[in-house]
Amino acid sequence: MKELSLNILDITENSVKAGATLTEISLCENEDTMVLTITDNGSGMTEEILKGVADPFYTTRTTRKVGLGIPLLKLACEQTGGSLEISSKHIEKFPDNHGTKVSATFYKNHIDCVPLGDVVETVKTLIQGHPDTDFKFSHKTENGEVALDTRELRQMLEDVPLNTYEVIKWIEEYLREQYLEIQKA
Secondary structure (H helix, E strand, O other): OOOHHHHHHHHHHHHHHOOOOEEEEEEEEOOOEEEEEEEEOOOOOOHHHHHHOOOOOOOOOOOOOOOOHHHHHHHHHHOOOOEEEEEEEOOOOOOOOOEEEEEEEEEOOOOOOOOOOOHHHHHHHHHHHOOOOEEEEEEEEOOEEEEEEHHHHHHHHOOOOOOOHHHHHHHHHHHHHHHHHHHHO
16 A cells, blocks of 8 residues: 555454444654554454464455455565564453454655555544544654544534534544644644
8 A cells, every 4th residue: 555544544444344343543653663553442353363364365355355454564564674563352252352453663764664644534534434433543743642532522522423524524624733733843
């Protein structure tokens, strides 16, 4: 994928398909590295699936015979000298504490480091497409933090759906304003 934001969209869509009610997307940047972590409370993966998840020819999908999301993310971070770690607890073994955590480390100064892309659009798209799922987004840099938690929005908005035009537009503007603030710092 040409932008990391597309990887974020793909992996997070997998979280939603796994029944996650909360998916946390965290980006932590310093001068040298960027760490992307996506954590969900979905059904998790069995040990067998977890072993094959980084193989592009292994997939649980029935619509095609390859699964490229995780393998492409792994390739993207390893091309920079970084690494990918995945842990998962399947609902059958861990009925009260299940889910998956994907963590990818990128070395930003490497020539092969893919750009982040429009992460605001990615977060907005996720919320618009899955208004009943909660998302917690955080992007920490040395200049500050951009953050959004849909659980907080739900409390303020009460019965207003998160995918209404006005709410989606506000989310976009809110995130873009935060990015402008940390760019100024």
